[in-house]
Amino acid sequence: MPEFLTLLPPKESLDKLLRNLPDPKLATETVNTDSALGRITATDLRAPHALPEFPRSTVDGFAVKVRDTYGASDSLPAYLNLIGECPMGATPDLEITPTTTAIIHTGGMLPKGADAVVMLEYTQTLSKGGRPSAPTDEIEIFRAVADGENVIRIGEDVAKDALIKPKGSPIRPAEVGGLMALGFTQVEVVQCPKIGVISSGDEVVEPEKRPQPGQVRDINSYTLATLVEKYGGEPVVYGIVADSMDAMKVAISRALDECEMVLITAGSSASARDMTAAAIDELGDPGVLVHGVNTRPGKPTILGVCDGKAVIGLPGNPVSALVNGYVFVAPLVRRLLGQSAEELRPSVSAKLTVNISSQAGREDWIPIRLTAKNAEKSYLANPIFGKSNLIFTLVGADGLLKISSDATGLSAGEMVEVILI
Amino acid sequence: MPEFLTLLPPKESLDKLLRNLPDPKLATETVNTDSALGRITATDLRAPHALPEFPRSTVDGFAVKVRDTYGASDSLPAYLNLIGECPMGATPDLEITPTTTAIIHTGGMLPKGADAVVMLEYTQTLSKGGRPSAPTDEIEIFRAVADGENVIRIGEDVAKDALIKPKGSPIRPAEVGGLMALGFTQVEVVQCPKIGVISSGDEVVEPEKRPQPGQVRDINSYTLATLVEKYGGEPVVYGIVADSMDAMKVAISRALDECEMVLITAGSSASARDMTAAAIDELGDPGVLVHGVNTRPGKPTILGVCDGKAVIGLPGNPVSALVNGYVFVAPLVRRLLGQSAEELRPSVSAKLTVNISSQAGREDWIPIRLTAKNAEKSYLANPIFGKSNLIFTLVGADGLLKISSDATGLSAGEMVEVILI
Structure with a gap:
């Protein structure tokens, strides 16, 4: 009866599972x-x-021939004759010839003959009216422009x-x-891959029921379904299955038929976990690949494959189930969506407020509440301690801190990366 | 005609807007x-x-009276009489009296009289069968436990x-x-707050149309609507409005009636922007509060309030519109949802690959593509350079790097926080 699992590190566990999965068929x-x-x-x-499909101005100003602006400066401006205004949304019905220019607006199409735009700020209109008008006005240019300056060329954003x-x-x-x-x-x-979610445990009741002494409400069906949803999968919740080998096999088998991956949170006891493993072994090849992962929380996690579909047995403890959901389920959902297994894990850098010790050889995940040290600059990472099966340690947390298996702890004052959940 | 805006820093701009907004009414x-x-x-x-509502075991093992385990060790075990097994999901119909114990499973309800649980691994069953059975078996206990050890007490997860x-x-x-x-x-x-999105610009056409020379498809209505959706708002897209003061006023006025905030991306030219500002000023008090923000991209951003509702004029340039959407629109949507204006901005730490120079006094936002330096440890931040109005600089980016206004640049090799978009 005592259970001495052979633990694999989380990364090796996931890799072993991935090696036994076929490439996903993406609908x-x-x-x-x-x-x-x-x-x-x-x-x-x-x-x-x-x-763009035509050269566009990036500024308000004057379309010019670059040559006409050579050497122009505040003290020695170039003088150009205004011949018109480029309309927005249409091909300008004018051509820039030497010593002429035209008004152009941001986003406007460059007229024929022009090869750059001089910003309005570096020009002056010599006219009597408030607004420059062709053909009488002359434009002073105070700055030279280079070929293509203030212009987006055809295909500069993206080429055909x-x-x-x-x-x-x-x-x-x-x-x-x-x-x-x-x-x-x-x-x-x-298409959003369907992910089956099965809960079991004789002590577990539907959330709408008032639990009797000894009973607890189902949490895992809902945290895991929401996690699946968050990562782009479509959760299919099968509810609470009785703690019997037959019931478990019927439920997993149905979920395997209807879904592309199956998650099971077994009753928390060792015998319930063993039953999950036995059911996975019976329902398809190669069956259980990993039984026991060197992580806390989440040690009794089971990773298996039944005829090409991943089946994950997560601990009944809701914190373990959810944390290992982030560790194992999220990358598998991403994979079923055709994304690379690697994820850019959103995180924030924060300064750890207290020492945390950890056992070497085991990966620890610590719930962290972030508080602002000062609004602009940085955060403080406050670990939420508590037994690993208290769901409200996660409800109060902004993220998780991973302590890798080669570390024996982290020191107060260290900068750490808190993975947002 | 030349436009010399008085620029405010982004944070001051947002603060000024917030000071002029009433507390949101949250439906x-x-x-x-x-x-x-x-x-x-x-x-x-x-x-x-x-x-929990009852004390629960966190392990598989034996429910005991702590006193009975005092001094127990591998060489000098304590011996307890097995009186039964605690059922899952029900009140155990037994009581632990001195020198007795009962089997208990993870998550099971502690029986009357017990005050701790000894893990299975630290016990041995003296019996002839494979499984311990009451009342004949004796249990060897190899380790002392403290009061409450391996037990979650009533209310330990959350108190009433x-x-x-x-x-x-x-x-x-x-x-x-x-x-x-x-x-x-x-x-x-x-309720998801309704956020109106208005596009304008004579050069802008609906995305399903094939643009004629000089025309471009509407991008901003869709990037901003999606941004609003991402932050939990309900976008109401009003489409493309003609570049005329009357059309603009009718559209904004309707959006103000129907929505809790209005976003306008004006035609990109200075005159179109001025028209947006004038319309905001006419449609409610106090009107335009900020015209010009010291940021790149996004300088010509307009922040205003019309009779208690925020109206934001974003630059027509799609990159400016989207980046300033992240800077200004996201916190305002969060506020209309009753969240604090401050957001935990998901980011990843990365090593900058090249020097980036920046103008002091201006906040710069640089699109960044992240590449893995090595899978586990860190990322490289590769700036995507390009004129600030190329939407594909953002399509290719994983995040944005902010260069604060007091910096004149960042050096290659520096660790930077890349805000994920």
């Missing part, structure tokens, strides 16, 4: 770009045309056929803009 | 907790009961009536779990 769908925030591109996107975003990229506000700029009002994205 | 709604990810709590949430989450808090997976644990299957959240 795709087409969505409107303006509602694609957070979705993942399913194809390499290439520019159907250059951007350039790869604008490789498949597997998340769509953020900038991508929505880039896609719209090129006329992609729809975009092919990866 | 609320009740949603199911399991679909509340990312929403903001509308009320202080207090625990309706303690958690404790503030579990103040209003204005975002609901993350951990909060979903904490709420479910206490039976909150529904939660009152702040």
Whole structure:
């Protein structure tokens, strides 16, 4: 009955699981770009045309021939004849010839013959009216410009056929803009992979029930479903399954049929965990790959594969389940979306307020509350201590601090990276 | 006609705007907790009961009276009589009296009379069968335990009536779990504030149209709408408004009626910007508060208030509009959701690859592409240079690097914080 697990480090555990998974088959769908925030591109996107398609001014000023401005200065301005104004949104119906110029606005199309723009601030209009007007006015130019100065050239933003975003990229506000700029009002994205979530434990009841003595409400179905949602998956919650081998096998088997990955939080006892492992072994090959991960919280985590689909047994303890959800489930969901397993983990740098000791050889994850040291500059990282199964240690936390397995602790005053959750 | 703006630093600009805004009226709604990810709590949430409501074991082992384990060691074990097993999910129908013990599983309810649990690993069962069974078996205890060891006491996770989450808090997976644990299957959240988005510019056409020479597709309506969505607001896109004072006033006025904040990206030219400012001044008090911010990109940003609602005029240049969206719009959306204006800006630490110079007195925002230096340890921050109005400088970026106004640049090799976008 005593359980002495053979523990693997978290990274090795995940790598072992990944080596036993086939490349994900990515189902795709087409969505409107303006509602694609957070979705993942399913194809390499290439520019159907250059951007911009015409040379544009980046400033308000005067379109000129560079040659006409050579040597111009405050004390020795160049004088140019104003021949008109470039309209916005249309091809200018004028041509810049030597010693002539035209008014141009930011974003306006450069007229024929012009090769640069002089900023308004470096010019003066010699006229009687308030506004420069052609053909009578003369423009003083106080500064020389180089070829292409204050101009965006054709294709300078993006060249025709350039790869604008490789498949597997998340769509953020900038991508929505880039896609719209090129006329992609729809975009092919990866379908949200379905992730089955199964809870078990004879002590666990649905949250809407009032628990009797000895009972607790189901937390893990909901934290894990939300975590899956946060990372772009579609959670399928199967509810609470009885602590019996048959019930467990029926539930996992159904979830394997309907989903692309299955998460199980077993009852917290060793026998319930063993039952999860046995069920995974029976339901497909190669079955359990890792039983026991050298991390705290989360030691009794099970990683397995049933006929090409990952099955993860997470500890029943809600903090372990959620922390190991961030460690193992998040990269697997990202993978099913065609993203690289590696994630840019959003974090903030903060100064640790107290010493934290840790056992060498084990990776520790400590809940951290961040407080502002001073509004602009930096944060203080305040560890939230407490037994590792208190969900409110995470509710009160802004992030997690990882203490790597080769460290025996961290010192007060050290700058640490707190991973936001 | 030349435009010499009086520039304010970004922080002062935002502060000035905030001083002129009334406290937001927060409309609320009740949603199911399991679909509340990312929403903001509308009320202080207090625990309706303690958690846990009964003392629970944190390990698999034996429930004991602490006194019976005093002095127990490998060489001198304590011997206890096994009287039964605590069931999961029910009150144990047994009582620990001196020299007796009972099997208990992780998460199980402590039986009457017990005050600690000895881990299975520090015990040995003296029996003939494989599994310990009462009443014949004797349990050897190899380690002394302290009062409450391996036990979560009543209310140790959260006490009855404790503030579990103040209003204005975002609901993350951990909060979903904490709420479910206490039976909150529904939660009152702040309604998504409606944010109007208006584009203008005679050169701007709808993204589904093929632009003619001189024309460009609307980018800003979509990047800003997506940014609003990302921060929890509900964008209301009003489309492209003609570059005329009347059309602009009609559009802003309608948006002010229907929304709680209005964003306008004016045509990029100085005259279009001046028109936006004039319209804001005419449509409500106190009107324009800031015209010109000392930042790059984004200098010609306008911040105003019309009768209690913020109206932001962003530059037509899509990069300026989006970067200043992150700087000004995001905190204002957060404020309309009842969150503090201050945000924990997700960032990653990275090593700058090249020198970047900057003008003192101006805050610069540089698009950064992050590359892994080595998978585990750190990132390299590669600035993406390019004229500030090329949207694909942002599409290619993972984040933005802020160079504060008192710096004249940053050196290659410096560790910098890259704010993820």
